[in-house]
Amino acid sequence: MRTLTKGNGKTYWVVLTLTLVVFTAAFLLPLVWVLLGAFKPPAELARQPPTILPEVWEPGAYVDAWNFMDLGRFFLNTFVVAIGAWAVQMAVIVPAAYALSKLKPWGGNVILGLMLATLMLPATALLIPVYLTLTDLDLLNNPAGIWLPFAANALNVYLLKRFFDQIPEELLEAARIDGAGTWTTLTRIVLPISRPILAVVSIFAVVAAWKDFIWPLLVFPEPAKQTLSVALQRFAPDTPINLLLAGLVLASLPMVALFLAFQRHILAGLTAGGVKG
Amino acid sequence: MRRHVTAYGFLSAALVVFAVFSWWPIVRGVVLSFQQVNFVTSPDWVGWENFERLFADPLFLVAWRNTAYFTILALVIGFGVPFITAVVLNELRHAKAYFRLLVYLPVMLPPVVTALLWKWFYDPGPGLFNSALRGLDLPTSQWLDSSSTSMISLVLVITWANMGSATLIYLAALQTIPGELYEAADLDGASILEKIWHVTIPQTKFVILMLLLLQVVATMQIFTEPFVMTGGGPEESTVTVLLLLYRYAFYYNDFGTASAMSLILFAVLSVFSFLYLEITRKADA
Numbered sequence: 001m002r003t004l005t006k007g008n009g010k011t012y013w014v015v016l017t018l019t020l021v022v023f024t025a026a027f028l029l030p031l032v033w034v035l036l037g038a039f040k041p042p043a044e045l046a047r048q049p050p051t052i053l054p055e056v057w058e059p060g061a062y063v064d065a066w067n068f069m070d071l072g073r074f075f076l077n078t079f080v081v082a083i084g085a086w087a088v089q090m091a092v093i094v095p096a097a098y099a100l101s102k103l104k105p106w107g108g109n110v111i112l113g114l115m116l117a118t119l120m121l122p123a124t125a126l127l128i129p130v131y132l133t134l135t136d137l138d139l140l141n142n143p144a145g146i147w148l149p150f151a152a153n154a155l156n157v158y159l160l161k162r163f164f165d166q167i168p169e170e171l172l173e174a175a176r177i178d179g180a181g182t183w184t185t186l187t188r189i190v191l192p193i194s195r196p197i198l199a200v201v202s203i204f205a206v207v208a209a210w211k212d213f214i215w216p217l218l219v220f221p222e223p224a225k226q227t228l229s230v231a232l233q234r235f236a237p238d239t240p241i242n243l244l245l246a247g248l249v250l251a252s253l254p255m256v257a258l259f260l261a262f263q264r265h266i267l268a269g270l271t272a273g274g275v276k277g
Numbered sequence: 278m279r280r281h282v283t284a285y286g287f288l289s290a291a292l293v294v295f296a297v298f299s300w301w302p303i304v305r306g307v308v309l310s311f312q313q314v315n316f317v318t319s320p321d322w323v324g325w326e327n328f329e330r331l332f333a334d335p336l337f338l339v340a341w342r343n344t345a346y347f348t349i350l351a352l353v354i355g356f357g358v359p360f361i362t363a364v365v366l367n368e369l370r371h372a373k374a375y376f377r378l379l380v381y382l383p384v385m386l387p388p389v390v391t392a393l394l395w396k397w398f399y400d401p402g403p404g405l406f407n408s409a410l411r412g413l414d415l416p417t418s419q420w421l422d423s424s425s426t427s428m429i430s431l432v433l434v435i436t437w438a439n440m441g442s443a444t445l446i447y448l449a450a451l452q453t454i455p456g457e458l459y460e461a462a463d464l465d466g467a468s469i470l471e472k473i474w475h476v477t478i479p480q481t482k483f484v485i486l487m488l489l490l491l492q493v494v495a496t497m498q499i500f501t502e503p504f505v506m507t508g509g510g511p512e513e514s515t516v517t518v519l520l521l522l523y524r525y526a527f528y529y530n531d532f533g534t535a536s537a538m539s540l541i542l543f544a545v546l547s548v549f550s551f552l553y554l555e556i557t558r559k560a561d562a
Contacts, residue, residue, distance in 0.1 A: 027379040096291030105284030118299045120550045124498045125543040128536045129302035149298040211387045213501045229389035255385040271449045
């Protein structure tokens with residue numbers, strides 16, 4: 001398609017080369033720098049000017065970081081928080097969106113409206129009252145303290161409902177005539193058709209839970225229960241710099257791997273959030 | 278009848294979760310703003326006392342000034358960069374996948390990881406940035422260690438970390454612009470800047486406005502980066518509204534005043550949220 005420029009000639013190649021250089025320098029270089037930095041011993045890291053490649057390769061830093069900060073425990077905690085948050089959210093919002101879209105009960109629109117109204121609230125407006133509610137329910141230091149508030153995700157209810165709305169009634173009618181109940185219709189007909197939107201919503205839910213900082217910070221005062229993000233910021237001041245860098249690299253790997261694996265879904269999902277051209 | 282019962286069965290879990298963790302806390306937040314909460318005795322009504330305490334706290338004004346400064350800096354830097362990046366990327370026919378991958382990669386990193394990485398880059402001694410500046414014979418900076426550059430340093434971090442989403446959303450919007458509009462502009466002999474001004478920007482103005490408002494709402498709630506990188510320093514130059522709110526709640530155990538603060542923040546942000554809603558409604562029409 002025609003765009004701003006005709007896109008040929010010398011200028012095009014100059015702009016392309018420049019963009020390649022700037023992008024690589026801005027987004028890839030810092031990450032490579034950390035990756036390499038973790039291999040250098042602390043004395044080499046303090047040197048000015050810095051060495052580009054490590055003079056002494058110390059791959060042991062990754063192992064030491066793992067043991068020093070007990071990263072295995074925090075990986076497991078984060079994994080439990082993220083996967084649990086996803087599972088609970090799905091269990092809560094999929095039936096709800098289905099009910100609002102296809103069963104259309106009395107007051108369904110009012111309920112949807114009340115849910116969507118929460119989107120207008122800045123996330124932090126509920127920080128204190130939700131924290132106190134979690135305290136009342138004795139959910140501090142418990143992953144459920146993340147899972148349950150996380151399940152009240154109005155945007156995802158809306159995205160699922162909008163997708164379910166497009167599934168033709170006749171399809172559900174046919175299932176009903178074949179004797180399928182409401183639950184069977186949901187699991188056998190609706191969910192398989194809805195795989196694309198379920199994938200997008202799921203990936204974003206896992207990523208959001210994994211990246212979150214402020215909620216785990218409040219919910220897990222007990223060090224042994226903390227997630228990677230909370231633990232890393234707690235360890236940062238007292239950890240040798242090479243070990244900290246190795247820890248940061250390790251903590252990023254799952255999300256980078258997820259991104260490389262589901263790149264297409266993630267980039268397509270970005271524009272599914274209602275922002276249209 | 279049975280349909281309604283079944284439907285409410287399907288809705289029940291969501292209703293409970295929304296009621297306990299969304300709807301009730303909204304009410305509770307307002308109530309708490311007018312109470313003193315200390316966990317020992319039952320909460321007392323104190324009228325406007327929490328608000329008066331806030332207005333008497335010199336740090337309250339500092340926090341708002343810092344947050345406003347941060348929001349404006351983030352708009353100037355963080356808002357223009359993704360748009361310009363998207364406009365450039367939209368012209369390129371090579372390495373498209375590579376560009377998209379790179380610009381979105383930082384979005385996937387946990388914010389705490391990004392904050393700690395950049396803190397290391399910002400180290401005025403052997404840090405990456407000052408080393409690079411020295412290597413190029415350019416003047417170095419104190420970055421986070423000076424109250425005059427601390428805030429702009431934080432803005433650079435969040436721009437780097439978050440610009441991927443905005444860039445890709447713009448890119449999607451740019452691809453919906455009909456090519457004929459550019460052809461027509463070419464016939465009129467328009468320059469590249471004139472085409473951006475008269476075609477690109479008007480054609481994407483809804484997306485631009487929506488992302489602008491979303492960004493204002495997000496940056497005014499900035500917490501993780503100052504919490505991890507500066508703790509509000511040096512000389513309180515990076516104490517944001519949310520950081521002060523956190524201090525009231527979790528250092529001073531004064532949940533009433535912290536709630537009063539979030540009520541004020543909510544009032545300010547609802548102006549932007551309201552504008553956002555109006556614009557999306559217009560865009561849908």
